[in-house]
Amino acid sequence: MYNSLDDIPATLLLGAGPSGVAPSTYHALSKSIIGHMDPFFIRIMDELKDGLRLLFGTRNELTVPLSGTGSSGMEAAFVNLVEKGDKVLILQNGVFGTRMVDVAGRLGAEVTELAFEWGKPVDVDRVADQLGKDRYKIVAVVFAETSTGVRNPAKEIGDLLKGTDALYLVDAVTAIGGIPVEADNWGVDICYAGGQKCLSCPPGASPITFSDRAVEAIKNRKTKVPNWYLDMTLLTAYWGGGTRVYHHTPPVNMMYALYQAVYNILEEGIDNVFARHERVHKHLAKGLAEIGWAFLVDEPYRLPELNTVVVPEGVDEAALRKRLLNEYHIEINGGLGALAGKIVRIGLMGYNAKEENVDRLITAMKEIL
Amino acid sequence: MYNSLDDIPATLLLGAGPSGVAPSTYHALSKSIIGHMDPFFIRIMDELKDGLRLLFGTRNELTVPLSGTGSSGMEAAFVNLVEKGDKVLILQNGVFGTRMVDVAGRLGAEVTELAFEWGKPVDVDRVADQLGKDRYKIVAVVFAETSTGVRNPAKEIGDLLKGTDALYLVDAVTAIGGIPVEADNWGVDICYAGGQKCLSCPPGASPITFSDRAVEAIKNRKTKVPNWYLDMTLLTAYWGGGTRVYHHTPPVNMMYALYQAVYNILEEGIDNVFARHERVHKHLAKGLAEIGWAFLVDEPYRLPELNTVVVPEGVDEAALRKRLLNEYHIEINGGLGALAGKIVRIGLMGYNAKEENVDRLITAMKEIL
Numbered sequence: 094m095y096n097s098l099d100d101i102p103a104t105l106l107l108g109a110g111p112s113g114v115a116p117s118t119y120h121a122l123s124k125s126i127i128g129h130m131d132p133f134f135i136r137i138m139d140e141l142k143d144g145l146r147l148l149f150g151t152r153n154e155l156t157v158p159l160s161g162t163g164s165s166g167m168e169a170a171f172v173n174l175v176e177k178g179d180k181v182l183i184l185q186n187g188v189f190g191t192r193m194v195d196v197a198g199r200l201g202a203e204v205t206e207l208a209f210e211w212g213k214p215v216d217v218d219r220v221a222d223q224l225g226k227d228r229y230k231i232v233a234v235v236f237a238e239t240s241t242g243v244r245n246p247a248k249e250i251g252d253l254l255k256g257t258d259a260l261y262l263v264d265a266v267t268a269i270g271g272i273p274v275e276a277d278n279w280g281v282d283i284c285y286a287g288g289q290k291c292l293s294c295p296p297g298a299s300p301i302t303f304s305d306r307a308v309e310a311i312k313n314r315k316t317k318v319p320n321w322y323l324d325m326t327l328l329t330a331y332w333g334g335g336t337r338v339y340h341h342t343p344p345v346n347m348m349y350a351l352y353q354a355v356y357n358i359l360e361e362g363i364d365n366v367f368a369r370h371e372r373v374h375k376h377l378a379k380g381l382a383e384i385g386w387a388f389l390v391d392e393p394y395r396l397p398e399l400n401t402v403v404v405p406e407g408v409d410e411a412a413l414r415k416r417l418l419n420e421y422h423i424e425i426n427g428g429l430g431a432l433a434g435k436i437v438r439i440g441l442m443g444y445n446a447k448e449e450n451v452d453r454l455i456t457a458m459k460e461i462l
Numbered sequence: 463m464y465n466s467l468d469d470i471p472a473t474l475l476l477g478a479g480p481s482g483v484a485p486s487t488y489h490a491l492s493k494s495i496i497g498h499m500d501p502f503f504i505r506i507m508d509e510l511k512d513g514l515r516l517l518f519g520t521r522n523e524l525t526v527p528l529s530g531t532g533s534s535g536m537e538a539a540f541v542n543l544v545e546k547g548d549k550v551l552i553l554q555n556g557v558f559g560t561r562m563v564d565v566a567g568r569l570g571a572e573v574t575e576l577a578f579e580w581g582k583p584v585d586v587d588r589v590a591d592q593l594g595k596d597r598y599k600i601v602a603v604v605f606a607e608t609s610t611g612v613r614n615p616a617k618e619i620g621d622l623l624k625g626t627d628a629l630y631l632v633d634a635v636t637a638i639g640g641i642p643v644e645a646d647n648w649g650v651d652i653c654y655a656g657g658q659k660c661l662s663c664p665p666g667a668s669p670i671t672f673s674d675r676a677v678e679a680i681k682n683r684k685t686k687v688p689n690w691y692l693d694m695t696l697l698t699a700y701w702g703g704g705t706r707v708y709h710h711t712p713p714v715n716m717m718y719a720l721y722q723a724v725y726n727i728l729e730e731g732i733d734n735v736f737a738r739h740e741r742v743h744k745h746l747a748k749g750l751a752e753i754g755w756a757f758l759v760d761e762p763y764r765l766p767e768l769n770t771v772v773v774p775e776g777v778d779e780a781a782l783r784k785r786l787l788n789e790y791h792i793e794i795n796g797g798l799g800a801l802a803g804k805i806v807r808i809g810l811m812g813y814n815a816k817e818e819n820v821d822r823l824i825t826a827m828k829e830i831l
Contacts, residue, residue, distance in 0.1 A: 096725055097502075097505060098490050098493060098506070098725075102494075104500065106497060111497065111714060114494075119492040122491055122492050122715060123492035124467060125473065126475065127470060127473045127793075128477055130795075133466075136466060137467070160531050160666070163711065164691050168691040172689070199686045199688045199689070296712065296713045296714060297715070297716050318568065319570075320537065321565045322530065322534050322537040339798070341531055341532070342665045343665065344531055344666030345665060346491060346665075346666070347664075347716065353465070426497075
C-alpha cells in the first residue's frame with residue numbers, strides 16, 4: 094500500500110486560486126477538532142463573523158461563512174432570493190457572469206443578461222439604460238472577474254440602484270482581502286466571497302453577507318428555499334445569537350483556518366494588505382514589460398490580485414505553463430472560455446503577493462522563453 | 463489583538479460527530495495546497511474515488527467526494543434525482559428521516575412519509591405493504607439513524623425493491639467505516655456518507671455514489687438540476703476520467719484529509735475496523751450495565767458506533783454533559799427532537815473507538831453521578 098500524499102509537491106501558487114497559505118493558517122487548520130455546539134466553537138464563530146464584517150465593509154447581522162467553496166456562495170446568494178418568475182438582471186463580462194445566468198436560470202428566474210466585452214468593465218451607462226426599461230428584483234455583478242482580471246464599477250452600479258427596490262448582489266470572491274469591498278457604502282444587499290483567493294485560506298468555507306433588506310426579502314418568500322443545505326433562515330438559527338439550533342455540522346477545522354486567515358489580515362492591517370497587493374502588482378507590471386508582455390485590461394480596471402496577460406504571437410501558453418509547473422513548481426493559469434489560449438492569468442493573492450514570488454516567476458519565464 | 467484559536471481545548475469527542483481525528487489525518491489536512499487542476503491532485507482524486515468505492519461496497523463509476531459536509535450529500539442525492547411532482551417514499555424513524563422529507567418536499571417532490579417509532583427499526587412488512595399501494599420514483603431510508611442509534615434493515619428494504627423501477631436512496635452518513643455498507647449487493651442506487659463520523663475526517667468533504675441506473679435517470683431529467691453547485695453532470699466532467707473540465711474549486715486540503723482517513727481504514731483492514739467498533743461497543747455496554755444505564759434500542763438493531771442510552775429517572779442529562787465537557791473534556795450529545803432530554807448519545811466512531819476512551823467516559827460518569 095502506498096500513500097500518494099507523501100509526494101505532494103511544494104508549488105508556488107500564482108494562478109487564479111487557490112492561493113498560497115500562510116504557515117499560521119495551516120497550523121490553525123490542523124488544530125484539535127471540537128464539537129460544532131461546543132461553547133468554545135461558538136465563540137470562534139462569533140469572532141469570525143465580526144472579522145468577516147470588517148472585510149466586507151458591512152454591519153450586516155447576517156454575515157457568516159458557508160460550509161462550501163466559493164461557488165456555494167453564488168448558489169446561496171441566488172437560491173435564497175430567487176423565486177420562480179423573479180426578474181433578475183445580470184451584468185455579464187466573464188465566465189462568472191455567465192455562471193450567474195446559469196445558476197439563476199436553474200432556479201426559475203426570468204433572467205435578463207446584459208453582456209459586455211470580456212476584458213472591458215461593465216458600462217454603467219448601458220446599465221442605467223437597462224434599468225429604465227424594466228424593474229428587477231435582483232441586479233447582479235461580479236466585482237472582480239476572475240476570468241478576465243477586470244475590476245467592475247461596483248460602487249457606480251450601486252449608486253444607480255440607490256432608491257430603487259432592486260436588491261444588489263455582488264460577487265466578491267476574488268476581491269475580498271485584495272481590494273477594498275465596501276458593501277454598506279455601495280448599497281450591496283447580498284455579497285459573497287471565497288476563502289481561497291486573497292484571504293489565503295484553503296477552499297472549503299465561504300463568507301457571505303445579507304443586508305437587512307435582503308433578510309426581509311427572504312422572510313417574505315412565498316415558497317421555501319429549494320435548498321435545505323444553504324437555507325439562510327435555517328443557518329441563521331445556528332450561526333445567529335441566542336439559542337443555537339443545530340442545522341448541519343459545519344467544517345470545523347476549515348472555520349479555524351478561515352478565522353486565522355482573517356486574523357492575519359487584520360493583524361497586518363487591512364489597508365497595508367491592499368497597499369501590498371498594489372505594490373506587488375506594479376512589480377509584476379515592470380517584469381512583464383521587460384519581457385514585452387502586455388495586460389489584457391486597461392490600467393484603471395486592472396485587478397492587482399489577478400493579472401490577465403496577453404500571450405504574444407508564437408508563444409504556446411499551455412507548454413509554458415506546463416514547464417513552469419513541472420520544472421519550476423510555479424502554477425499560473427490559462428484563460429477560460431473565449432479567452433482560452435489567448436491569455437494567461439497570474440494571481441498575486443494574499444500570502445503569495447510578494448515581490449520575491451514575482452521575481453521567481455519572471456526569471457523562470459525568461460529562462461523558458 | 464487576541465487569537466482565540468490558541469486556547470482550543472483538547473476534547474475527547476464521544477458524541478454523534480464530528481469524531482476524533484488521527485494525527486496522520488491532521489498532518490494530511492495541513493499539507494501544502496496545490497491547484498485543483500494539478501495532475502498530482504487529479505491522481506489523488508482518482509485514488510480517493512477507488513478508496514471510496516471499497517467503503518461503499520460498489521463498483522459505481524460515479525463515486526466522488528462532494529465539496530460540503532454530510533448534509534450536502536443528502537441535498538445532492540435528492541436534488542439530482544427529484545423533479546417536480548416525482549413520487550418519493552421516505553421511511554422515517556428519526557430526525558434525519560424527517561430532514562429527508564423536508565429536503566425532498568422543497569424540491570417539489572410528492573412525498574409519502576411512512577413513519578415508524580423512534581428507537582425501533584423500519585418495519586419491512588409495512589414497507590412491502592406501502593409498495594403495493596403505489597409506484598415511487600425514489601424510496602429513501604437512513605441506514606444508521608444518528609438521532610436514535612437504530613440500524614435500519616437496508617438490505618431487506620433493498621430486496622423488496624429489486625425488480626422494481628424505484629431508485630433506492632440510502633443515507634450512510636453514520637454507517638460508513640463503522641458497519642458494513644454493501645451498496646451493490648443491496649441494490650442501492652444513491653448512497654451518501656459523512657467524513658466526520660466513522661471515517662474520522664474533519665467535516666467538509668462527503669462521499670457520494672450513484673449507480674448507472676441513477677446516472678441514467680439524471681441524464682433523462684426534463685429540467686436542469688436546480689442546484690449548480692451540486693449538479694452531478696457538471697461534477698462528473700471534473701471528477702470523471704478523460705479531459706477534466708473545471709467546475710468549482712474543491713476543498714483541496716479537505717480532500718487530502720479524506721484521502722488519509724480512507725487510507726487509514728484500508729491499512730488497518732476494513733473488517734478489522736468493523737470488528738473494533740463492535741468490540742468497543744460491547745465494552746461500553748458492559749460499563750453502562752455497571753452503572754445501571756440501559757440502551758434505547760433492542761440489541762439486534764443497535765449501532766456499535768452510535769449508542770443511545772436512556773437517561774435514568776432523576777438524572778439531569780444536560781448538567782451531566784456540561785460537567786463531562788467542562789471538567790473532563792469529554793463530549794457526548796443529548797437527544798434530538800422527541801428524544802431531547804430522554805437519552806444521551808455516545809459515539810464510538812473511527813479513531814475514537816477504543817476501549818480506553820470508554821473507560822475514561824465511564825469513570826467520569828461514575829464520579830459525577
